[in-house]
Amino acid sequence: MRSEREILTPKYPHLLHGGDYNPEQWLDRPEILECDLRLMKQAGINCVSLGIFAWSKLEPAKDDFRLDWLATIVDKLYEAGIYVDLATPSGARPRWLAEENPEVLRVDERGKRARFGGRHNHCMTSPFYRERVAKIDARLAKRFADHPAVIMWHISNEFEGECHCELCQKAFRRFLKEKYQTIENLNKAWWTAFWSHDYSDFEQIEPPGASGEQSINGLTLDWKRFVTAQTTDFMNQEIRTVKTYAPKIPVTTNLMGLSDVLCYPSLVKELDFVSWDSYPNWHEPGQNVYEGMLDSFTHDYMRCLKNRPFILMESTTSTVNWRPVCKLKKPGMHRLSMLNAIGHGAQSAMYFQIRQSAGGPEKFHSAVISHLNSEKTRVFREVEALGAELGQLSDLLYDSYVEAEVAILYDKESKWALTASCGPRNAGLDYDRICVSFYEYFWNAGINVDVIDSSASLEGYKLVITPMLYMYHNDLQSKVRAFVKNGGYLLSTALSGYVGSTDLCFTAAEEKEKLEDVLGICVEEIDALYDTEANATTWEGIRYPLHTLCELVTCGGAEILSVYEKDFYKGKPVLTVNAFGSGKAYHLASYGNKALYKALFDRICRKAGIEGVLGKAQIPDGIGVASRRNGNKTFVFIGNFSEEEKSIEDRIKLKPFEMQMVVLECP
Ligand code: GAL
Numbered sequence: 001m002r003s004e005r006e007i008l009t010p011k012y013p014h015l016l017h018g019g020d021y022n023p024e025q026w027l028d029r030p031e032i033l034e035c036d037l038r039l040m041k042q043a044g045i046n047c048v049s050l051g052i053f054a055w056s057k058l059e060p061a062k063d064d065f066r067l068d069w070l071a072t073i074v075d076k077l078y079e080a081g082i083y084v085d086l087a088t089p090s091g092a093r094p095r096w097l098a099e100e101n102p103e104v105l106r107v108d109e110r111g112k113r114a115r116f117g118g119r120h121n122h123c124m125t126s127p128f129y130r131e132r133v134a135k136i137d138a139r140l141a142k143r144f145a146d147h148p149a150v151i152m153w154h155i156s157n158e159f160e161g162e163c164h165c166e167l168c169q170k171a172f173r174r175f176l177k178e179k180y181q182t183i184e185n186l187n188k189a190w191w192t193a194f195w196s197h198d199y200s201d202f203e204q205i206e207p208p209g210a211s212g213e214q215s216i217n218g219l220t221l222d223w224k225r226f227v228t229a230q231t232t233d234f235m236n237q238e239i240r241t242v243k244t245y246a247p248k249i250p251v252t253t254n255l256m257g258l259s260d261v262l263c264y265p266s267l268v269k270e271l272d273f274v275s276w277d278s279y280p281n282w283h284e285p286g287q288n289v290y291e292g293m294l295d296s297f298t299h300d301y302m303r304c305l306k307n308r309p310f311i312l313m314e315s316t317t318s319t320v321n322w323r324p325v326c327k328l329k330k331p332g333m334h335r336l337s338m339l340n341a342i343g344h345g346a347q348s349a350m351y352f353q354i355r356q357s358a359g360g361p362e363k364f365h366s367a368v369i370s371h372l373n374s375e376k377t378r379v380f381r382e383v384e385a386l387g388a389e390l391g392q393l394s395d396l397l398y399d400s401y402v403e404a405e406v407a408i409l410y411d412k413e414s415k416w417a418l419t420a421s422c423g424p425r426n427a428g429l430d431y432d433r434i435c436v437s438f439y440e441y442f443w444n445a446g447i448n449v450d451v452i453d454s455s456a457s458l459e460g461y462k463l464v465i466t467p468m469l470y471m472y473h474n475d476l477q478s479k480v481r482a483f484v485k486n487g488g489y490l491l492s493t494a495l496s497g498y499v500g501s502t503d504l505c506f507t508a509a510e511e512k513e514k515l516e517d518v519l520g521i522c523v524e525e526i527d528a529l530y531d532t533e534a535n536a537t538t539w540e541g542i543r544y545p546l547h548t549l550c551e552l553v554t555c556g557g558a559e560i561l562s563v564y565e566k567d568f569y570k571g572k573p574v575l576t577v578n579a580f581g582s583g584k585a586y587h588l589a590s591y592g593n594k595a596l597y598k599a600l601f602d603r604i605c606r607k608a609g610i611e612g613v614l615g616k617a618q619i620p621d622g623i624g625v626a627s628r629r630n631g632n633k634t635f636v637f638i639g640n641f642s643e644e645e646k647s648i649e650d651r652i653k654l655k656p657f658e659m660q661m662v663v664l665e666c667p
Pocket of ligand 1: 157158277279314320321362365
């Protein structure tokens with residue numbers, strides 16, 4: 001069954017295998033390009049990302065455009081059966097451009113303008129930069145719009161960062177004026193009467209920063225929202241430029257997973273599909289299984305940004321060069337991690353990079369083709385084997401999709417607010433790790449999960465989990481209320497629903513905002529625990545340790561399932577459940593361990609009719625199970641992320657870092 005949703009690149013609707021390719025570094029070595037083509041074909045590479053940082057070769061001096069070398073390479077790639085993901089080069093500007101107008105260089109929080117250097121560090125507001133970017137983008141788009149090789153646009157590279165120049169500050173004030181209309185509204189929303197921080201004019205507002213205002217969380221949040229909005233506006237300008245000349249070529253940009261810099265659900269609206277760069281820290285002792293879960297969780301978040309499959313745009317064939325300790329990928333890990341991405345909805349396995357550069361800061365980053373220039377390396381052979389396998393799997397898998405009945409809410413703006421807030425635990429609250437700890441059960445049990453944020457719809461799910469969702473916004477409360485009322489299962493956890501969108505606490509009159517009616521509880525206080533401290537709770541005869549936070553809850557109708565074991569709040573509820581409409585709302589007033597979450601989700605899944613793709617099979621720890629469906633066929637991806645051999649009820653045996661695919665058919 002064909003559906004438009006899965007077809008990301010209509011000109012070449014196949015699983016893509018390839019990566020970033022930088023022939024501009026070798027233009028004086030034609031034999032290298034010939035060798036690359038031969039080796040790429042051998043490795044089953046069918047798509048490369050071209051021109052990402054090639055601006056100085058495309059426009060070596062102002063208005064001196066040189067696109068012929070690129071056209072020759074695109075032609076040769078096409079002849080070799082290799083398609084192109086063509087980049088706009090705005091991620092790194094040429095030196096002449098910064099010399100001509102330093103306004104393109106970012107200003108830091110203390111007001112100091114950067115000198116030329118690095119990449120990803122231009123001002124998003126600068127009209128001059130925008131004009132130059134539009135010019136080069138238009139040239140590229142005009143030249144390559146009808147080239148049969150070009151199947152997608154790679155807009156810039158890993159958008160990130162902020163600039164505090166006068167232009168950005170002015171734009172920020174305009175953004176706030178539009179949002180709040182009057183300074184009185186803004187003062188109210190930001191609670192500026194505290195410590196006499198009221199503003200009397202929008203002109204007084206400066207971005208937050210260590211040398212200035214740090215005590216208004218509403219300001220901090222709105223600044224981050226502005227940075228996302230300004231980046232989005234910059235990116236959309238690029239999108240519109242290329243679409244003017246090449247309206248049929250889809251656009252994407254490579255995101256950075258759970259990076260906290262931008263709010264991706266707001267950024268991605270004008271992209272045709274999402275792509276992202278995945279660099280897990282494989283093989284740090286004892287961390288592999290967690291890394292496997294975290295990577296899978298991030299794939300799910302990326303997929304849900306547009307509820308479409310995504311492109312895994314970058315990953316590494318073996319080692320990166322930028323970690324404190326750069327480990328090689330052990331044999332098998334490459335195949336495991338790439339097929340796992342596909343299991344979670346990727347339509348590609350792509351790498352940074354095809355050929356290792358001889359110089360520059362990334363010369364020790366691994367690649368398909370290393371400095372040895374050989375097809376006999378271990379890494380090349382693994383890539384080649386995967387290329388052959390993807391070639392065989394493409395027709396089978398391309399039209400399938402990940403379907404989920406469970407959603408975890410992972411909300412970037414709520415995380416920003418939590419990070420900015422003082423209390424209740426300034427020693428650290430690892431929001432990402434907390435969210436992943438609730439994901440583990442499903443990852444292991446073969447139950448697909450959508451990772452969504454609070455702007456998403458909750459319709460169609462059987463279970464929604466809102467771990468540590470400190471901020472309720474985007475009309476979440478009415479969506480949750482309708483969801484539970486109509487029969488959904490909700491699990492909320494400690495420190496959820498304390499504030500609204502500008503970090504103002506919900507007060508007594510706003511109990512509905514806190515979902516007290518849905519949860520049937522009222523949170524009176526919250527205690528923070530040292531890392532060396534624990535409480536505990538016994539539920540259905542089993543005792544579970546509790547950590548990090550303990551809410552003191554009074555029940556307003558909810559049934560108490562378990563209570564605290566000690567401290568002055570001994571006997572107060574830990575786990576509660578409330579019937580609301582035809583659904584059930586659970587609340588966990590603290591944080592527990594894997595065993596507690598297993599017991600809890602075993603119960604909820606049984607009641608909600610949620611089952612893993614492998615039915616009742618006992619799946620050992622360390623294994624992640626994902627699945628994609630197409631009609632009556634389900635493709636199951638079973639990966640062993642641990643360093644030990646594992647077996648599933650003696651039926652499926654998996655070596656360390658092995659991935660097996662099983663096809664299930666139901667009539
Ligand atoms: C990515 C970036 C690439 C390359 C890679 C190295 O973040 O987009 O250009 O630097 O990291 O791992």
